[in-house]
Amino acid sequence: MFIFVASLLTYLLLVWSGDAIPLGEVLIGLLLAGVVTLAFKAWHPDRQLSRRGLDPRRWVNFVVYLFGPFAAGLAKANIDVAIRVITGKIRPGIVKVSPGLKSDLARTVLANSITLTPGTLTVDIDDAGGYYIHWLYVEDEDPSEEQLYGSFAKWARRLAE
Secondary structure (H helix, E strand, O other), rough: HHHHHHHHHHHHHHHHOOOOOOOOHHHHHHHHHHHHHEEEEEEEOOOOOOOOOHHHHHHHHHHHHHHHHHHHHHHHHHHHHHHHOOOOOEOOEEEEEEEOOOOOOHHHHHHHHHHHOOEEEEEEEEOOOOEEEEEEEEEOOOOOOHHOOHHHHHHHHHOOO
């Protein structure tokens, strides 16, 4: 259901010109959304299509995360990187952490949150769920989650698992 709605909304946003969307475009959007949903189901027969992605609480939680902890982490990292660029105090390296996330969506949310934050870059995720992260200033060879990316993993669990 989520794939269908997301596909339909994406199409309608692409054809919207500021005025009312013609009925013909809505019908084309419905048809294309149906095709995309069937194609997804054919490509991923083992996955169950669910309505979890349509739950408004999940969307509210995502907005809270985006404008709360993520924005705060982003601001803090920008200031840290700016200071390191000015002072030249860098100690780059790759560290491994294992946040224990189970779903692919939670892993993706965390990986993207880490990568979007200046000074860190998710390089790889192994099969066991371990993240290899390039860090601009390696403080510890075996860092804690809080040290590296704050509460992002807790939010990824809350949003996607």
